[in-house]
Amino acid sequence: MNSLPPIPACCTPLDAHWPLPDALPGTVLLSTRFDPARLEYEDFRRCTIEPPPSIQRSVAKRQAEFLAGRVCVRAALQQLAGLDCVPAIGEDRAPVWPAHLCGSITHTTGRAAAIVAHKAQWRGLGMDLENLLSTERAERLAGEILTPCELERMAADSRDQRALRVTLTFSVKESLFKALYPIVQKRFYFEHAQVLEWTEDGHVRLRLLTDLSREWHNGKELDAQFGMKDGQLLSLVSIKA
Secondary structure, eight states: OOOOOOOTTTOOOBBBOOOOOSSTTTEEEEEBBBBBGGGOTTTHHHOOOOOOOHTTTSSSHHHHHHHHHHHHHHHHHHHHSSSOOOOOEESSSEEEOOOOOOEEEEEEEEEEEEEEETTTTTEEEEEEEEEEHHHHHHHHHHHHHHHHHHHHTTTOOOOHHHHHHHHHHHHHHHHHHHHHHHHHHHOOOOOGGGEEETTTTSEEEEOOOSSSSSSOTOOEEEEEEEEETTEEEEEEEEEEE
């Protein structure tokens, strides 16, 4: 197996710790912390990762999170399948995975992660990192993210619970989109799914509210999971083969 370029100074060594309640067999999940202030102009060249024009024109924070996510995913692909590659960005802005693999890349303030698997075992993977919203921002955004039923449930929450509910709902719907879009090739939005229930130990039940395909139809239910660490929430939707 060929060795990969060294980790750039702006990133911490890759972490293989599984941060969610239920480990998924046959997957590789790697994460890193990154510091945009330590990003150097030459880091992309040293890592042999070609940034797209939109990243080349962006600020250091956006460049660092892109690089950190790609460093994670390249190492995960090598560990899983012996590949030394970084998924390109498709016309729909989604990563272009090798035909026999699926995966997901995510990042938020100072942290990036990637997960990959063989399609023979997992048809779709969607992962999303979010900073926990403040109570004030959660209440402002709730109407854009939550369905009427979800808003009714939120009304019974304490203010602190509302911040977690809105952050969690946003994140798992993002993960749902990442997992399902490569399968159905149709865009859908926050109002097209709802969280039915979630538990403090990190388990979530979701329901689709729209028809995306014969299999993925209005009323279809599926599971997600999440974990909290250092004020950040990580969610994952996984679809078995």
